[in-house]
Amino acid sequence: MRRKTQTKDKIIIAVVLACFSATYFCSWKDDVLRKFVYPLQYDYMVRQYSYEDGVSPALVAAVILVESKFNEDAFSHRGASGLMQIMPETGEWIAGEMGIENFTPDQLTNVQTNIKMGTWYLAYLLHEYDGNKVLALAAYNAGRGHVDSWMEEYGWEKNFSEIEKIPFTETREYVKIVLLNEQQYKHLYKF
Incomplete structure (x- = not known):
């Protein structure tokens, strides 16, 4: 017992x-x-520009995490730079659209400029694709030209949600991980 x-x-x-x-x-x-x-460096800037452009700060943070892991000195082998990995040509186009005068691609290495321009561009893409995060993120990664051609070639509508049908493996994985990270940022930082 x-x-x-x-x-x-x-x-x-x-x-x-x-x-x-x-x-x-x-x-x-x-x-x-x-x-x-899931770090959130530059929290104030991420939140400020997200709110100004009507984009979820969790989505912006998720893009930064995947693009550069919050490394402000990040450069890609293709020439993208900064936290949000903006290509020089895209930076010049964004600057023109935003009315930024005397823009040079070197400015993309400035944290504030990079977040401001990258967030604006993300908002632009979301607007362009009627709020569709899958298409906007695919365009952020692969370029608008590719996404527009896929929409035409495969008959995708702006409500497209089948990530697995994205033809580029890198872009497909990019979209998945950004969306997953966005959910984590929402939970951890109460966005």
């Missing part, structure tokens, strides 16, 4: 310890995720 009581006590202690450990882990896991997996 005594052995059954000892075993029962051990089980109760193990359950209590497991519950305590789970509660303790849950209390700090979001902090760990914010610090190491």
Whole structure:
């Protein structure tokens, strides 16, 4: 009888310890995720330009995370630069549309300029594709020309949502991960 009581006590202690450990882990896991997996550097600028352009700050943060991992010195082998990895030609076009005078591609390495222009461009693409995040993100990654040609070639409408049908593997994976990251940013930062 005594052995059954000892075993029962051990089980109760193990359950209590497991519950305590789970509660303790849950209390700090979001902090760990914010610090190491889903950082939000330049929080003020991300929020400010997102609100000005009517874009979810979680989406902007998700794009930055995938594009540069918040590395302001990021450069791609194709020539894109800055946090939001803007190509020089795209930067020149954005600057013209935004009315930024005397723009030079070197300005894309400035954090504030890069976030401001990248967020504006993301808002532009969302507007261009009637709020469709899949098409807007595909255009951000592969270019508007590719997305427009896919829409024409495959008969996609502006309500297109079948990510798996995006012809470029890189773009398909990009869209998936940005959308996943957006959900995490919404949860972790209460956007």
